[in-house]
Structure formats: C-alpha cells, structure tokens
Amino acid sequence: MRALVLIYGTICYTAFLLVFLYLIAFVGDYGDGNTLNKGPNSPIGIAFTINVILLFLFSIQHSAMARPTFKRWLAKLVPASIERSTYVLLTNLVLVLLYFQWRPIDGLVWQITNPAIIIILQSLFWIGWATVLCSTFMINHFELFGLRQIWQNWTRTTAAPPTFRTPFFYNLVRHPIYTGFLIAFWATPTMTAGHLLFASGMTLYIFIGIQFEERDLLRIFGEQYQKYRKQVAMVIPGLKL
Numbered sequence: 416m417r418a419l420v421l422i423y424g425t426i427c428y429t430a431f432l433l434v435f436l437y438l439i440a441f442v443g444d445y446g447d448g449n450t451l452n453k454g455p456n457s458p459i460g461i462a463f464t465i466n467v468i469l470l471f472l473f474s475i476q477h478s479a480m481a482r483p484t485f486k487r488w489l490a491k492l493v494p495a496s497i498e499r500s501t502y503v504l505l506t507n508l509v510l511v512l513l514y515f516q517w518r519p520i521d522g523l524v525w526q527i528t529n530p531a532i533i534i535i536l537q538s539l540f541w542i543g544w545a546t547v548l549c550s551t552f553m554i555n556h557f558e559l560f561g562l563r564q565i566w567q568n569w570t571r572t573t574a575a576p577p578t579f580r581t582p583f584f585y586n587l588v589r590h591p592i593y594t595g596f597l598i599a600f601w602a603t604p605t606m607t608a609g610h611l612l613f614a615s616g617m618t619l620y621i622f623i624g625i626q627f628e629e630r631d632l633l634r635i636f637g638e639q640y641q642k643y644r645k646q647v648a649m650v651i652p653g654l655k656l
C-alpha cells in the first residue's frame with residue numbers, strides 16, 4: 416500500500432510538471448499544439464460560452480478542493496497521504512480539458528510593434544513564470560504538490576503542524592505565486608480577445624480565491640497573519656492590492 420501511494424503521488428507530480436510546462440506554451444502561444452490563440456474554431460458566442468465554462472470549472476475545482484471542509488470530506492474517501500496528490504491530479508485533468516477545449520477568439524485588443532517593448536513584455540512573461548516556480552520553493556514546493564505527504568507515508572513519519580513563514584518574496588507580497596501568474600497572463604505583446612478573456616477570468620479567480628485562502632490562513636495563524644496583512648501588500652509590492 417505504501418509503495419502504491421508513493422507511485423501514485425509520483426505520477427501525479429510528474430504529470431503536473433508536464434501540465435505546467437504546457438501551460439507556459441499555452442499562454443505564451445508557443446509550439447504547434449493548442450494554445451490560447453490556436454485550437455478548435457467556433458462561432459464567437461459558442462466560443463465565449465465554452466471558454467467561460469472552462470474557466471469556471473477550473474476555478475471551482477481549484478478553489479473548492481483547497482478548502483478545509485472539502486479536504487475533510489475527501490479524507491474519508493482517500494488516504495490522507497494522497498489527498499494533496501489527488502488535488503494535483505484533478506487540477507491536471509481540468510487544465511488538460513481546458514487546453515484541448517479552449518476556443519480561440521480573434522480580434523486584437525493590442526499589438527505592440529516597438530521591438531524594445533516587445534522584449535520587455537516577453538521578459539516579463541518569463542519573469543512571471545520564474546516567480547511562480549521560485550515562490551513554490553520558498554513556501555514549500557514538495558508539500559504543495561503532495562510529494563512530502565507521500566514521502567512521510569513511505570517513511571512512516573508525521574507532518575509537523577503548519578508554521579507561518581514569510582521567506583523572500585513573501586516579505587514583499589502575501590501571494591507571490593499569484594503575482595507571478597498575473598504577470599505571466601497579462602505580459603504579452605499581442606493581446607487577442609481570447610487571451611483577454613483568459614487573463615481576465617484568471618485574474619478574477621485569483622482575487623476571489625485570495626479571499627477564501629486568507630480566511631483559512633487567518634484561522635490557522637490568527638494574529639500573526641492579521642498583522643502580516645496590515646504590513647504586506649496582497650499581490651503588488653508597496654500597494655494596498
């Protein structure tokens with residue numbers, strides 16, 4: 416059983432790495448596969464409806480499954496050691512569905528032609544993804560993606576209770592992973608209507624998701640988090656936001 420848990424969690428994590436790499440290509444419009452601007456065509460009304468449903472599905476899965484109530488319910492169905500890996504697996508599946516069902520929507524919102532600005536935006540795009548990845552390591556990459564849990568199950572050790580931490584980027588903003596995503600989603604020299612819908616939907620999800628996440632964080636860390644909220648910006652360093 417412990418070996419199965421280890422294999423299952425490793426598969427979920429490996430799949431996540433591939434899905435994450437594809438997300439970069441999907442948003443950045445790289446490669447020959449489906450991207451925000453390349454994929455099955457549909458009339459604009461249908462395309463809009465399908466895309467909104469896909470964004471909604473992602474938001475519900477990603478946010479609802481992260482709540483303690485859902486986790487407690489899931490823990491009755493699957494061993495606690497694979498609860499996080501299962502979350503990662505379902506996130507992978509919803510994202511794959513989004514990659515293959517997303518409908519491009521033509522129409523340019525902006526197209527930058529100045530080569531210097533293009534380079535700046537492309538650099539920001541990569542800085543955004545690097546921020547996401549680095550922040551996961553600052554907070555706890557292996558726990559976020561379920562690897563710590565399956566390893567503890569394998570070694571029969573127990574998890575220490577969560578501790579409040581503010582390493583590196585977490586001194587600048589409370590949600591650097593989301594800051595990274597926001598940069599990566601918006602920094603583009605060519606903003607199509609489809610890309611705008613994706614970036615807007617994800618931005619809305621992030622700001623709503625933060626409200627739920629902070630409610631949990633306040634419950635877990637109490638006054639410490641309350642004080643942190645007063646001192647450190649949410650996603651933009653130095654701003655209230």
Ligand SMILES: C[S@@+](CC[C@H](N)C(=O)[O-])C[C@H]1O[C@@H](n2cnc3c(N)ncnc32)[C@H](O)[C@@H]1O
Nearest residue numbers: 550554578579580581585589590591592593594
């Ligand atoms: C997906 S991560 C997102 C973290 C943060 N929202 C961000 O954008 O960087 C969510 C996990 O990080 C944990 N977390 C967030 N901020 C934390 C902090 N300052 N100290 C310890 N754990 C934290 C939460 O408890 C949750 O398990």
